[in-house]
Amino acid sequence: MRFRRWRLVAVVCLVLCALTACSTAQAPSRAPHPSPVSDVHAFDRFYDQKLVWGDCAPYATNGQSQDAFRTPGVECARLTVPLDYARPQGQTITVGVLRHKASDQTDKIGSLVMNPGGPGGSGMEAAAHLVQRVSGNAIGLRFDLVGFDPRGVGASQPRVHCLTDAERDAERQNDLGDGTSPGSAAAWAAQAKDFAGKCVQRTGADVLANVGTRDVVKDLDVLRAALGEKKLNYLGYSYGTQIGYSYAEAFPANVRTLLLDGAIDPSESQADSLVGQGNGFNRAFGMFAAECAKHAGCAIGQDPSRATQTFTDLISPLRNNPAPAGGGRKLSYDDAMTALVEAMYSQQSWPLLNSGLNLLRAGDGSVLMKLADGYYDRGADGRYSSLQDAYYAVRCVDNPRVTDPGAVEAIHQRMLTAAPFLGGGRPDEGEPDVCGAWPAASTSQPHHPTVPGLPPPLVISSTNDPVTPYQAGVNLAGDMGGGLLTYDGAQHTAFLHGNQCVDVNGLAYLVDGTLPPPGTRCPT
Template sequence: MLSRLFTSARQKRSGSHTVAGLAVLALGIAMTACTSDTSAVSSSPGLQRFHSQQITWEACESYANTSIESAVFAQAPTMECGRVEVPLDYRDPDGKTARLAVARVPARGEPIGSLLINPGGPGGSGLFATAATAMALQDARLTETFDLVGFDPRGVGSSEPAIDCFTDAVADSGDIVLSTQGTAVQWTEEETKDILDQCAERSGGVDVLTSVGTRDAARDIDVLRAVLGDDQLTFLGQSYGTRLGAVYAEQFPQHVRAMLLDGAIDPTQGTVERRVGAYAGFQRSFEQMAAFCASQADCPLGEDPTTATEVFHQIVRPLHETPVPALNSELGFDEAIGGVVAGLYTEAAWPRIITGITQLQQARGDELLQLNYDFSLRDGEGRWPNFAEALYAINCMDEQRLSLEEGNRLRASIFEAAPFMDPGVALTGARDGCEHWPTEPTLGFPYATDIEGLPPTLVVSITGDPTTPHAGGIRLAEQLGGALLTVDGEGHTIVMAGTNQCVNEIAADYLIDLELPPEGVSCEL
């Protein structure tokens, strides 16, 4: 979901980035318990001290974790950063606390309030997204009218404590097994226990790991709303951010002014159904990419798009046993699939996928590994953000847990829905990476149901979205009783990029003037 639910189980990071490319990546980084008693949460007198705090704004340089973040922050010279304290456990507001990292780009004109953004993930940095969005929308009505505000959710990025499961050196070794549900990777029970213990030790304790679910992150948003001085929330969420926004709407409908949800996750689907649907979306995008490739000379997938998956198997499956050299490391099957999936998020990256597949025919994996590096935003100095670690922990608090049998059935369903990802070998041991998690998930499915008192919302959905299918956008709009803007084209999320005038105008009309588009209106990419 910025989301990459399907982050390769073995992550390697290196390489360099351009600032212009980082803005695009930031904007594309693009998931069984009962619903909590939100009235008690919102009215608890124990939260007053959190609501009344003041942010001390300062330069953002010290909030950067990588040279990539530093470079992007520098492109938004008016951005300022600070911290907001929140309870680690909302059931015990007098207990331990966490500190959220917050960024603000003041409005270029007279602000009517704050526009709070979340770029997705889970695990995406709101500070990075704020700088990138300010760059992309520097002349837009939105940045003239609103203070643009982003935050690193609890456990993410520069918030404290942040989820930390391994060192940069260990990450660079390429031997990390870290995902809530693998594809080709085969885990042992010892490995899933070790990763929990390692994350708990490095992150500050088990209570930190169990506090990072979406319901608690939504409560943090309400504290932030109050601290910013906004009577009601104006929110723009993309990918996983649509889940975060929908859960906030469920918990605090009376505090919503406007909510634009772009690249929507279907709130009615459980973990298995949604993951299979998302992978099916990547298969569709793979086939679209293959058709684009077939129209060009020397396509490594051949001239017939209907046989592209079979040809791809011939090229990529040998990597399962024999990786190839790549940059300063090597590329195996999981990394190759991860690079292709990363490129499928945006049509603009299709030529890079084709180059990468061509290189595989030459026994090199440079471009596909670089796509992995670019997606994960690991910098050239060997530092990388905690996106994968935070995604893991947050999903453990949100997603349904699967037995080994259920995991194996899910993997078979994924390969049926997305055969380009099938390694073609017998696999066992699709263990749930959260099987030893000490508490049950807190999100619950379906969520955001039967919300009373919610003002009109706007869902934006691209018809060719590879990871949050258009059908999910339709259902979220129905669930929230809001409007739907359909965007015809290929890609994952669009609003924060500022590249489509039709979408720009409709988004601004809604967020600024609360004017919804007519029913049935659409835009084209």
């Protein structure tokens, strides 16, 4: 599991209304220096740069981005930033940026910068996918929609790179067990050490040391200035909410609006967040089982109380006999669990999951493999995005390391208890193991943010979000002095996913900063 990027779920409808309140864009401000340096002009070359926009095709890194970057009207550029903000005269790197201009340039409010989460999700791809959805509403009419690939991700250079495509495929087939036996625990630890070593070898220790959220928000402020914006308008989903509240802490005077959907609790430890995700996915599985039981042909039966055991019995044979999945590939036990987790992100994926489980019963693993590939961001061409590698690189420097093997195992035991539907597999892909072996020191730690004077953000939280629990949104809104919009639904993130109530409130906030009345709830 991971703080997953915003999901491009199917949409029933979008609000096609343009709200009329406006704001005038102003010249960019000189921000506080991102890091203490002796030369007060050390960052001028970054803040004063002009973006050179052009064709997005050269920015594509795989089949998914190639398709996304064919969206009509999008243009791309590279933003130059320091690799290490403590050494602004040293090595530089680039951040990929995609833009679609507002259709009404005369009444434009400014740029709306968005990030879909992950960590490791491509903001460029996500923004390109959003273009059609926002066409005709307040965002498409009055904002330049901007997506960026955070440092180390996607089109940004250099990109975090740990495993080859072939190595990632092989890892998915490698069943190391649940880690409860000495041999299994040792195998997980060895794989984590090998993974971390390959990340250093193929990415560079200096890049890994400076790839965390601490540095991403500094890049975001440089981007704000390069876009010509005095104040930032920001839309963050899932991990993107962490970028948003971290930016607000670093540059509170440079914020106009922050819409944070699917919030991460900034005060929560890495272990507690993983356990919380386990609880969330387990709750979503129970809801899936209850809904499935109402229909004939439910792959896990008509008795929801037996759903966990039925699912476990169905996928357990895959440990020794992976199922054919087409194209010479085999569906492993871990891939079957990953397919289930992928489907829990949205109720709209539940019918596909049920179909895949029924096909697996007949010996066909192809549908479940497609779901698992979606989770890992593997394209039809067999190429993976940088999502997985960048995920670990960011998570492991954003949180204090846990190196004691006993403490790591205690985290795993808590997670397995929280998510019994996973049938004894490790639901976190070994994150505590990997981060325990990570070569770079942490650059952040859990805390309660305090940002006096910040314009109130809008936090959207779904009551049955399996990834980022509802209470996390409540806590973040309270910490930031913001408004809370509750969505009564079982999916991860809600804004621009087709709920008219959510979209109307979100659009009103972005246009003129109007928060919904306290206690506002949006039904499914």
